[in-house]
Amino acid sequence: MSEHVYKTIEITGSSQKSSDDAIRCAIDKASKTLRNLCWFQVIETRGHIDNGQIAHWQVTLKVGLRLED
Template structure:
């Protein structure tokens, strides 16, 4: 195995369906511009309430991907 370095960023996904869908939305969007996503750790889940009802769910993730810096 070669030595590797991974970068970690934080993302927040939203969904009007569920926390799982919010996480899926964040990963799906991130994978459009980031290559080689490896691990996503859910660090927080909350929701936005309006007029006594859930308006949308939010899932905060720490996502790691392989860092490909130039020498």
Template sequence: MSDHRTYKLIEIVGTSRNSVDDAINNAVTEASRTIRNMDWFEVVETRGHIENGRVGHYQVTLKIGFRISDS
């Protein structure tokens, strides 16, 4: 049996009013509803929205890799 796998890579954006961690978890949780075999993610961008001189919400762009082959 081979250890080679094939992955597909997608890019999504998660948001949260609370924290960057929550934005990441929200994105992964939502993606898991329709995408199977997710194995890893990479944060590629972090940004936010300012409201009245304070952080209003966080936005995190993620690349998510998921297996399309186990051969």
């Protein structure tokens, strides 16, 4: 079994629906330009409030990319 090395980056996704949707949007967009995405970790969750209601969510993720051999 080979050992892997990972590079980590931070990305932030946003959504008007939910924090889960913000995560999915961020990973979907990142996967279009980055290869070997392997894992993510939620670092921060925040949102915008408008007239007492959640207007949108923002979620910052740490994403691990496996470096190619």
